[in-house]
Amino acid sequence: MTNDAGSIFVGVDVGASHTKVAILDSEKKLIGHSVRKSGTDFTDSAENCLNSALEMANALEENIVRCVSTGYGRKNVPFSQGTKTEIGCHARGCYHYFPMAMTIVDIGGQDNKVIKLDAKGRRLSFKMNRKCAAGTGAFLEEMSLRLEIPLEDMDALAEGAENMVELGSYCTVFSATEVLGKIRQGKKVPDIVKGLFFSVIKRVLEMDSLTDRVVITGGVVAHNPYLVNMVEEITEREIMVPEYPQLTGAVGAALFAMEKGGHNG
Amino acid sequence: MSEEKKTTRRQIAAAKTLKKFMADYFYEMDDAAKTGSQKIAWCTSVGPAELLRGMGFLVYYPENHGAMLGATRMSTDLIPYANALGYSPDICSYLTCDVGSYLQKKTPLTMAYNIESVPRPDVLVFNTNQCRDVQDWFAWYSRELNVPLVGVHTHRDIGNIRNYQIKDIASQIEDLVPKLEEVTGKKFDLARFKEALGYSRRTSELWGACLEEAAAIPSPWTFFDATIHMAPAVVSRGTKEANDYYELLLPELQQRVKDDFAAVEGEKHRLYWEGMPIWGKLRSLSEQFYSLKTCVVASTYCNSWIFDQLDPDEPFESMAVAYTELFIVRDELYKEQYITDCYNKFKFDGILFHDAKTCPNNSNNRYGMPERLSEKLGIPVLTINGDLCDLRCYSEEQAKTNIEAFIEQLEEK
Structure with a gap:
């Protein structure tokens, strides 16, 4: 070499x-x-x-x-x-790509983080998910197993949804039961997958307010870019994503x- | 910082005396329970201890036992036995681990003092100022052991304290007297009550003075030290022995300040701990903060045993004032001002809120206080999720990462 x-x-x-x-x-x-x-x-x-x-x-x-x-x-x-x-x-990495005051939302495998930076890149505050891993990548992984849908297919399925099925439970395991119930009711799989994405977004948005510009990072958005589009729609904000969010x-x-x-x- | 370094810190010399103090405290009660030489009252941690001491009771505190179960990490295994009786895992884990301890006939007193069981009560006395759970806790023992249950029902969410509140609490305390006389079989002795009240007042003054030494920069001791050395103020207030202990501890802390001794070597950051201790993790948290050169200098918790309103000339009224002015029963505005006053005194750089899953009354992060105080004081805040005794509610890795990141944030300032 x-x-x-x-x-x-x-x-x-x-x-x-x-x-x-x-x-x-x-x-x-x-x-x-x-x-x-x-x-x-x-x-x-x-x-x-x-x-x-x-x-x-x-x-x-x-x-x-x-x-x-x-x-x-x-x-x-x-x-x-x-x-x-x-x-x-994550704060340092995001500030490298976007040198401005921002709210960083990182959706990881088991941890979610919301980090706020000032215009100089200094941390103002941060929050991590509490004990429960609902709303993290682990939630989508579990659902992929239960629904027998390969993880890599989820993004396209969600994007192709005509409607969205809303899920109520906090708990990943109970959500899976809820999802099976929706299937029995005849709901379409793409609509359910979009509902799963929405559930992830809800868990993250309830952690903290979004201030200044918003950057999303982490493996979940790296593999599911449609989730970012959904966040933009829900929050009515432009969301920035680094080239390699993971x-x-x-x-x-x-x-x-x-x-x-x-x-x- | 990859791992907390094992530290060899200079121990507080008074700790040896404290060890003997606590042993004597439990041996005296164990003996009384076995021989019947003296009546034993079980009392909630901020219950009317002065009255009980003044009426000749030895006083045992189940909350102290709960803390011991937590510190020895026996609690998490014992809690489920109370859950199985119908006591939810979401209620006070002091209650559930203590009841579990009774059911399983296991107590840390055996390991520490070779004492087989906690002393059997002659009466159970509560004040709901801590929470409603203490009443339910004692009620369970009252049914189980067929022992009389008496208590004081507090006011809550108090802003400015009103006369009617003081009169009410004073009369509730006074109403305990005939019920307690029935247990002792002796006439109430006002002079003895006043004496106990005087001792308790002095204990509070000394304990408060000890805590205030942490205002020095660097601080001579930490919150983690204080959670141990507060024991006499909790279990023996109203006695001369408690005062003797703090007469010993205070000069040692004062000397540390004179010597510029830092409890945390190279102290760089100072924090305030709001909420309950995580009893089973005191050592590992203390070591993590030490490795981060961070001293937790003050806390609401340790301050909660300062009752300097007590006045032997107005015994019932001053007790009512002391047990109504408590932080825990006050409204949000009062609590925010209290922590603000602590900020001005102790000059900390951040506040750590412990959200204890089973202790809502001692978890002040749940209604936006961290955010309001952060904005008011211009300092960062951190909330960690855990519990006083139920370690199933505590994710150590998450908590430690949060603490480490919080100190990184302080260093960026």
Whole structure:
């Protein structure tokens, strides 16, 4: 392998569901990235993910100047030189793409976050979902299993819906029962899937108010862009989405690596 | 910061005395329960303890037992036994774990003091100022043990305190006297009552002074220390022994301030804890804050045992004032002003609200107070979800990430 990458900075976001690696060059350009299931061995997933991203960046480990890890498994990344919370990294990543005051809505595998930044990118407040994981990616994953619809088909189904079935329950498990009831009533699957998306959006919007510009990130919108259209319609706001919404936390971590941020651990 | 460092912090020297103090407290009651040498009253944590002490009772506090069950992490296993009796998992987890403890005949007193069980009561005395749950809790024991139940019913959501409220509470306390005389079989002794009230007043003054030492920068002790050292103010107010303990603790804290001693080495941030402690996680939270160079300097909880309104010359009335001016029974405006006053005194950088699933009365985040105080004081706030004793309601990883992110936010300022 040739190595013409020069100095690179690595961010690793070990989420409860997926691990993401972002590699930035010294100009803050994203030159390598990778996403894998976190599985049960976070260290192994992080290493595999790093290797894929290095390959994409045409770089070697020797090129890494510094690495910062974030996410639920941030303390399980042996090659990282520092850690930052996912809240800090999503904020930093979003501000990199959209340098303005904003509300960030991150819809992750098990965590949702609403983070508010001022015009200088400083955090004003943040909220994470409470104990329950309703309204996160885990909810859609569970529904995909129960309805036997591949996750990757959900976006197109929701977009093709003619109507929308509303779901009332907070609870993921009870929602599944509710959905089966709707099927028995003869409701159309696309209308139900759109209802599932609406349920995710409701859970997120009840966490906090939306102020200033709104940015949405996370794996759920990366794979379901129609959900963003729905948020725009419901909130009557233009919603901004970074080019790789699932990588925002990893990009933020890489930026902290470049700025020598993160707590040494 | 990847893992909280195991810390070797300088212990508070008075802790040794505290340990003996608590052992003596429980041994005395255990002996009385076995020999019948003295009557035992069970009392709610801010119940009319001075009257009980003044009438010669030894006083046992089931809430203290609940905190011990929480701190030893026995509670989460015991709560379901009370749930199975029809006591919801959503009500006070002190109640449910304590009842579970009774049903299963398991108590932390055995491990700590080799005491087989909590002391059997001769009377159960509540004040609903904590919550309605305490009354239901004691009512269960009253039925189970066939023991008389008496109590005081508080006013709630109080703004400016009115005379009729004080008169009402004072007369409710006074009305307890003949019922308690029936239990003791002795005539009420006003002089002894006044003496107990005087002791309790002094305990409050000393305890309040100890807490105020945390206004020093850096703070000589933390909220987590105070949750331990508050025990005599809770269980022995109205006795000389409680005062002796704080006469020992206060100079030690004062000396720490003189020495510029920081309880959290390199103190960078100062926080206020609003709400109940998470008893089973005191140590891990204390270590996390320590590793983040953050000192939790003050709390509503520890301040709740300061009754400096007590006046031996107006015994019933001053008790009524003390137990009506309490934070927990006041309206939102009062509570916000109270925390504002604490902010001015303790100079903290942020407020952490603990939303305790089973303790709505001590969870003040639920009606927009964090947002209002954040705007008023210009400091950030954080709410973490948990519980005093039911660790099923606490997601440790989520809570710790929230705390870490909150400190990151403070560092961005």
